[in-house]
Amino acid sequence: MKPVTQVLVVSADEAWRDAVVGGLNAAAERLDNPYGLRALSCPCDEQALQAVLSTDTKGADLQVVLIDHGERNADTRQRERAVRTAQQIIEARPELSLYMLLEDDSDKLLVEQLASDAVDGYFFRSEQDFHGWFRILAAEVAEKADTPFYDALRDYVAQAKDSWHTPGHGGGDSFKGSPWVGDFYDFVGEEMLRADLSVSVPELDSLLHPTGVISQSQRLAAKAFGARKTYFATNGTSTSNKVIFQSLLAPGDTLLLDRNCHKSVHHGVILSGARPVYLDSSVNRHFGLFGPVPQATIRAAIEAHPEAKVLILTSCTYDGLRYDLKPIIALAHAAGIKVIVDEAWYGHARFHPELRPTALECGADYATQSTHKVLSAFSQASMIHVNDPGFDEHLFRENFNMHASTSPQYTLIASLDVARKQAVMEGYRLLDRSLRYARELREKINATGAFRVLELDDLLPDEVKDDGIRLDPTKLTIDISASGWSADELRDELINRYNIQVEKNTHNTLTLLLTIGTTRSKVSRLFDAMLRLAKDRRPPLTYGRMPEAPRFTRLACLPRDAFYEAGEKLPVLDDSGLPNPALNGRVCCDQIVPYPPGIPVLVPGQVIEPAIIAYLARLLQTQKSIELHGLALHDGEWHLRVLRPEELTALPCR
Known part of the structure; x- marks a missing residue:
């Protein structure tokens, strides 16, 4: 399909506006026009913003906006309105390219004072060089649509070079003709296997020291996501978090962290040797969901720890909070604290006004995003965005290279390049479609009478209801309580009978994730399945509440110190099947994570108390669908690794 690109010409001067639209469209007919540029007309008032936000053909395909600043003798209010329109447009859709039409350079000074960051270029309105303007706009669109790494990879594969280097399958040749694994060649595809190359190909640059096409692609990504620097990661956001931790924290440095952060953050604490201050998150006890840390808790922690170097939060959460x-962020910066935001589930937010502001737009120093979760990148493909004014690029690069593979998968890098291009060129249209499907599903699921999509007020724990929390509408949490189904039964019925795989479940909810890959057909099939299951409703169940995770206790030593000791393994249950009292007061060596939801109940160095032992015992005995990561199976029983008394005595006190 050939792309269509709309250029919106905004001016209060109707005659001048029509002349520009006509001239640009005439140039589009005569000149090379691979992106299908076409100019449209709009008055310089609220109609311009409406056009930018519209999801019809005009708004969906819009890439460039030309705003006329007006003649020198025009009404001052009209000229100010033109600048204000520019600000509103770029605030709503920062991915659009914005050009201003000026009388002379004195106008440019005024515009730059008001909207310098928003403007990509200028034309002088009296010149009316429509062919020249068209070429510049076409080049602007071409730059946004460029995928330097993907293009280089595709071109190299097309050259059909003989492979005398890694990987061992030689571009897929080892699979061909094999009676044992030949089907893998057909399943994966020839192009994918030919694109699985090694660092021996200099044209494809180096992820560990990018100076060519990878560097170019990362610069385009930084511009798209509003960052000073962007780095591609092929080991997921898990590795991205660890890289930032090791770059910002030295052993013994204090950091503040949301206890319900992803386990990679807790692994980063171990690797960095930092001294963590764990912030207990809010909890929705009825639905077994973890929410954000209350603002009051964060404020108190910042005041109590003036020595803290870093604050890390997860936004949005797995459930969209x-x-x-x-x-x-303003509070943290005032205290000299760097802010990292794990945006693994929110990498799409930049490209629709309903989802903004992003963490970077709010002032975060670092944001990590799982581009693969919500945009079109392959699994494991992530990005690290940097806006830290004190960024030490050399130190960051050394830590990045410590974790990155020297043999990165090039198709993952290509998918990041393509995902960025798609987000910039059509992300608004695709996300608007996803949001529309989300609203539609809410109404239809609620209409079944057996299932109900939870709203923000339902999800928010009481302690954060005044904290300005918002909900990502593309994450639907469904209360199944009235249906009579158990969550495990319902999940199994959806996958086995209707071929529908949900994102996750708790004891009384299901979570659905809508992305730019959600289609009308998928929405229809899901609703049909929910409707049929609603008709099979049973008497409502009395759900046993999930055991409530105990609050954080205290650290006896640094997590790193506890983790690297040998320790000893003690059973979670005693000989009578009861919580083992021998664990009381001992210090844990490992991270113990009930999954779902994936929130550590113990971290290395934490003192174990009776409530924690009882919690783990109850999970083992009653919650068969919950995995307990971090426990050791020994002689058929689950054990917990704890410090020996002599090991604890030898360690530095916290």
């Missing part, structure tokens, strides 16, 4: 980040 978003912090009001701007006041939190």
